[in-house]
Every structure is written in C-alpha cells, then in structure tokens.
Amino acid sequence: MNYQLFVASAPGMEDITAREITGLGLARDDAAETVPGGVEFSGDLETVYRANLWLRTASRVLVRLSTFYATDFAGLRTKASRLPWERYLRPGQPVAIRATCHQSRLYHSDAVIERVLGAIGDRLSATVTLDAATDAEEAEQPAQLVVVRLFKNRCTVSVDSSGALLHRRGYRLATAKAPLRETLAAGLVLAAGWDRRAPLLDPFCGSGTIPIEAALWARNIAPGKARNFAFMAWPDFALAVWEATLAAAIAAERPDAPPILASDRDAGAIRAAQSNAARAGVADDIAFTCQAVSAIAPPPGPGWIVANPPYGVRVSENKDLRNLYAQFGNVLRAHCPRWRVTFLCSDLALVRQTRLSVETSRVWTNGGLRVRVAQGVIRS
Ligand SMILES: C[S@@+](CC[C@H](N)C(=O)[O-])C[C@H]1O[C@@H](n2cnc3c(N)ncnc32)[C@H](O)[C@@H]1O
Structure with missing residues (x-):
C-alpha cells in the first residue's frame, strides 16, 4: 500500500528535514516536497516505520487519508465516514481530533471535530470516545490522533503515526536550565x-x-530506537517488518x-x-x-x-x-x-x-x- 505522508518539522527547519528524508532514501530528491511546516512524500509501510525511527528533526509523521471538498456538515460526515478508519483504530480505542479551519464555509472547529467523530463511529459501527491523551507513557490506551485541516473548503484528514512527539527520544529525563528540544x-x-x-x-x-x-x-x-510509536497500536501493525527495520538500524550503528x-x-x-x-x-x-x-x-x-x-x-x-x-x-x-x-x-x-x-x-x-x-x- 502507498501512504501519502506529511512529516511535520519546526518552522524554518523544513529544508533540513527534507535533506534527512532524501539522505535516508525515504524519498527521491524530486519526490520530497517542502511545504510550510513540513515535507510531503509518499512511501510504503516500511517507509512510515523508518521515517519515525530515523528522522532527527521531524516532530511527527502524519499519514494523509484523504482530501475532499466539504462545504456543509452533512457532506463532511458522509465523506469522512468513507475513510478506512478500521486500519488505524482498534475497537474501543479513543481518538484525539485536532481541527483547524481557514477561509472555509465550515469555520467552527469544534463542530468539525464532532462531525468527524460521528463519521468514525458510523464507519466502525461503534461509539467512539474523544480523549486528549496521545502518549503511550501517560495513558494505558493512548488516543489515536486525527488531524483535520480545512482550507478554502478543502478538507484534509490525516492520522498520526508517531504518538508522543518525536523529540521525545526517551533519554532526556534529567534537565537543566532552558533545555533545547x-x-x-x-x-x-x-x-x-x-x-x-x-x-x-x-x-x-x-x-x-x-x-x-x-x-x-x-x-x-537511530533516534527513535528506544521508544514506542502510535503505529504500533494500529490493527495491521506489521511486527515482523518493524523488527526487521529495527534490527537493520542496530546493525548499521558505528x-x-x-x-x-x-x-x-x-x-x-x-x-x-x-x-x-x-x-x-x-x-x-x-x-x-x-x-x-x-x-x-x-x-x-x-x-x-x-x-x-x-x-x-x-x-x-x-x-x-x-x-x-x-x-x-x-x-x-x-x-x-x-x-x-x-x-x-x-x-x-x-x-x-x-x-x-x-x-x-x-x-x-x-x-x-x-x-x-x-x-x-x-x-x-
Ligand atoms: C540555554 S542553556 C543550554 C541548554 C542546553 N542546550 C540543553 O539542551 O540543556 C545555557 C547554558 O549555559 C550555561 N552557562 C551560562 N554561562 C556560562 C559560562 N560563562 N560558561 C559556561 N556555561 C555557562 C548555563 O549553565 C546553561 O546550562
């Protein structure tokens, strides 16, 4: 399967993240597009795993599910309910939904969140609960983060594959004054x-x-070798692919x-x-x-x-x-x-x-x- 990916990075660092992506062979030079706030490219499941494991400057890796026009709430709910949510959510798993609306008829982000939540429930034939805790270390069953962006009536829906932000490698438990991310x-x-x-x-x-x-x-x-990622809780998590990716990373250490x-x-x-x-x-x-x-x-x-x-x-x-x-x-x-x-x-x-x-x-x-x-x- 081919995944459309958006790797978020801090403003001003997008070109560095793009160089990391091409340097790691996650995308060809002409296939990684730098946009404000991140880099877009596509790849298979192993690419999703490797991007999370290896990128040093990225803050998260989003998988784009779809982009569609939405000018009314009924249409938004119908179109969002056609997305393959069952690939990313286990039964009973809560979701955290973040929505931003700019220059769009649907401008009320809370109402957008409510409709997308309803759409997920429609698709899964279940009641889905909202929860803000997306970090596996803080919550027993962390919420799967869903990101919805409405811009000029085009609605982009993505799921987060990272979980806790990628700067959280796990080693920095002791801090001093003004630590740098x-x-x-x-x-x-x-x-x-x-x-x-x-x-x-x-x-x-x-x-x-x-x-x-x-x-x-x-x-x-690999900066992410000691941590967990949201994709590990996806129903189709390919443990063997992940283990091979991690083993290859460890074998490549100097x-x-x-x-x-x-x-x-x-x-x-x-x-x-x-x-x-x-x-x-x-x-x-x-x-x-x-x-x-x-x-x-x-x-x-x-x-x-x-x-x-x-x-x-x-x-x-x-x-x-x-x-x-x-x-x-x-x-x-x-x-x-x-x-x-x-x-x-x-x-x-x-x-x-x-x-x-x-x-x-x-x-x-x-x-x-x-x-x-x-x-x-x-x-x-
Ligand atoms: C912004 S902090 C560095 C944070 C660091 N990058 C981190 O991630 O934790 C600046 C550091 O400079 C140190 N510092 C201040 N004046 C100093 C001096 N004259 N000589 C050496 N270190 C100094 C402070 O103790 C502080 O730890």
Missing part, C-alpha cells in the same frame, strides 16, 4: 554541516542535548564517534548531561567537563563549535549577557581559529557582541521565541 539540537548540528570526523565542542551544554544528538548522529544510532566535548559552568547541568548521555547510550562518546566558557581547551582542530548559549528574556539580564557574548567571541578567536561556529540566539545585538563574522538568515522558534541560527568561520 532534541529535534532543534539535532537540526543545529545538521545545519552546522559537521563532517562527523573533526571534533565538535559545545561550551554551554546544559543537559547535554547538542552533544548527545551529535554523538547519536556520528554513531548512526562503534566510535570523533571527539565530542561538552562543558558548562554549572555542576548540576553536567551531572544531568552525563546521566542523559548514559541513557542515550553515548556516555563514552562525550567528554564532559564542568568549566566556564573562558576555560575551554579545545583539541587540535579545526573543528565545529555548536552551542545554545543563554539568551535572556528579562532586560535586567542584558548587561551580563552582553559581557558573556563578548567573552564567547574572544575565547573562540583565541582558542579556535578556523573552526566553524553555529549557535542559536534570539537577539541580534547579542550576536554582534561576539564580533564574530556570522550570517544569521536562518530563523527558527524555540519555546515560542524567534531565534536566529548564527553561523560562520572563526578568524583570529
């Missing part, structure tokens, strides 16, 4: 263009997300990574980072040190600096941060000439404080805040 950390390492041979250093590592994602990528460890160094001045953050790295299976691949950025001692390079330095939201923090960014720039010029640097920052004035020659055209959002990806080569 795993998908953004992976995106930063990919955007940096790290060659996975030269050293990589994060001098503001916090709970370790950037070096851990770097180590997972360097060792070709034993070593190049030097990955991570430091932070906060001892609690370093402890959290070390336990997260151990859970991710990469503790031996990362050298953690508790030290201020002023004390970094990079190995012979050049290599890559990839970091998420603190950026404040309170004005009172600005003076300290300006000093910290100026120091960051000075330290890099002194110790890392010709290294490449990639860092996230919400404030261009702080980026300028580094006096590094960086370009900042890439914009992402982190925790609702617009952030820039600053990238360049360090000149002494």
Whole structure:
C-alpha cells in the first residue's frame, strides 16, 4: 500500500528535514516536497516505520487519508465516514481530533471535530470516545490522533503515526536550565554541516542535548530506537517488518564517534548531561567537563563549535549577557581559529557582541521565541 505522508518539522527547519528524508532514501530528491511546516512524500509501510525511527528533526509523521471538498456538515460526515478508519483504530480505542479551519464555509472547529467523530463511529459501527491523551507513557490506551485541516473548503484528514512527539527520544529525563528540544539540537548540528570526523565542542551544554544528538548522529544510532510509536497500536501493525527495520538500524550503528566535548559552568547541568548521555547510550562518546566558557581547551582542530548559549528574556539580564557574548567571541578567536561556529540566539545585538563574522538568515522558534541560527568561520 502507498501512504501519502506529511512529516511535520519546526518552522524554518523544513529544508533540513527534507535533506534527512532524501539522505535516508525515504524519498527521491524530486519526490520530497517542502511545504510550510513540513515535507510531503509518499512511501510504503516500511517507509512510515523508518521515517519515525530515523528522522532527527521531524516532530511527527502524519499519514494523509484523504482530501475532499466539504462545504456543509452533512457532506463532511458522509465523506469522512468513507475513510478506512478500521486500519488505524482498534475497537474501543479513543481518538484525539485536532481541527483547524481557514477561509472555509465550515469555520467552527469544534463542530468539525464532532462531525468527524460521528463519521468514525458510523464507519466502525461503534461509539467512539474523544480523549486528549496521545502518549503511550501517560495513558494505558493512548488516543489515536486525527488531524483535520480545512482550507478554502478543502478538507484534509490525516492520522498520526508517531504518538508522543518525536523529540521525545526517551533519554532526556534529567534537565537543566532552558533545555533545547532534541529535534532543534539535532537540526543545529545538521545545519552546522559537521563532517562527523573533526571534533565538535559545545561550551554551554546544559543537559547535554547538542552533544548527545551529535554523538547519536556520528554513531548512526537511530533516534527513535528506544521508544514506542502510535503505529504500533494500529490493527495491521506489521511486527515482523518493524523488527526487521529495527534490527537493520542496530546493525548499521558505528562503534566510535570523533571527539565530542561538552562543558558548562554549572555542576548540576553536567551531572544531568552525563546521566542523559548514559541513557542515550553515548556516555563514552562525550567528554564532559564542568568549566566556564573562558576555560575551554579545545583539541587540535579545526573543528565545529555548536552551542545554545543563554539568551535572556528579562532586560535586567542584558548587561551580563552582553559581557558573556563578548567573552564567547574572544575565547573562540583565541582558542579556535578556523573552526566553524553555529549557535542559536534570539537577539541580534547579542550576536554582534561576539564580533564574530556570522550570517544569521536562518530563523527558527524555540519555546515560542524567534531565534536566529548564527553561523560562520572563526578568524583570529
Ligand atoms: C540555554 S542553556 C543550554 C541548554 C542546553 N542546550 C540543553 O539542551 O540543556 C545555557 C547554558 O549555559 C550555561 N552557562 C551560562 N554561562 C556560562 C559560562 N560563562 N560558561 C559556561 N556555561 C555557562 C548555563 O549553565 C546553561 O546550562
């Protein structure tokens, strides 16, 4: 069977996700279409499994069931009741439905949800209940997420194959201040263009997300190998296909990574980072040190600096941060000439404080805040 897939990724990261998709051979270059908020392509059941298992920057993988015109509620219910819900829902399984309506006659999302819920019940000849809990770790029988999008009277209905968002790899149980989402950390390492041979250093590592994602990528460890996915609860879940996909992933892991160094001045953050790295299976691949950025001692390079330095939201923090960014720039010029640097920052004035020659055209959002990806080569 051929599945139409929509891989959702954070705004501004779609091109990176598209490169991952084609790089993994999930779709040919000309068959993966980048659209706002994600990437569209198609594939078989194994592609659905591999996309969930392997994509480092995706937030979820949706399977598109159908797109049809809907200008009245009766028509919406009839058309939605023709979709093959029995392939994605077990008897008695609750559903979570998310609906958005734009420039459409049907503009009341709650009413759309009610009709789609009714349509699922019509198809399954059963009463289906709504439930918001889609995460297998939080609910005994997690709800299957259904996504309905009405745009200019065209209704697209999709089911989620991921379950908990894909950034939840399972390793980051210990957190420090302002942790970065795993998908953004992976995106930063990919955007940096790290060659996975030269050293990589994060001098503001916090709970370790950037070096851990770097180590997972360097060792070709599938980010989803330790978690469950919504597709595992589908009635036609092909256990043998999944087991073969997972076994192939494990067989493709590499034993070593190049030097990955991570430091932070906060001892609690370093402890959290070390336990997260151990859970991710990469503790031996990362050298953690508790030290201020002023004390970094990079190995012979050049290599890559990839970091998420603190950026404040309170004005009172600005003076300290300006000093910290100026120091960051000075330290890099002194110790890392010709290294490449990639860092996230919400404030261009702080980026300028580094006096590094960086370009900042890439914009992402982190925790609702617009952030820039600053990238360049360090000149002494
Ligand atoms: C935004 S957080 C990094 C979060 C990290 N990427 C994660 O995913 O957990 C910034 C980190 O910089 C550290 N930090 C602040 N000033 C520092 C300094 N002068 N030297 C080293 N680390 C510093 C903080 O302790 C904090 O952990």
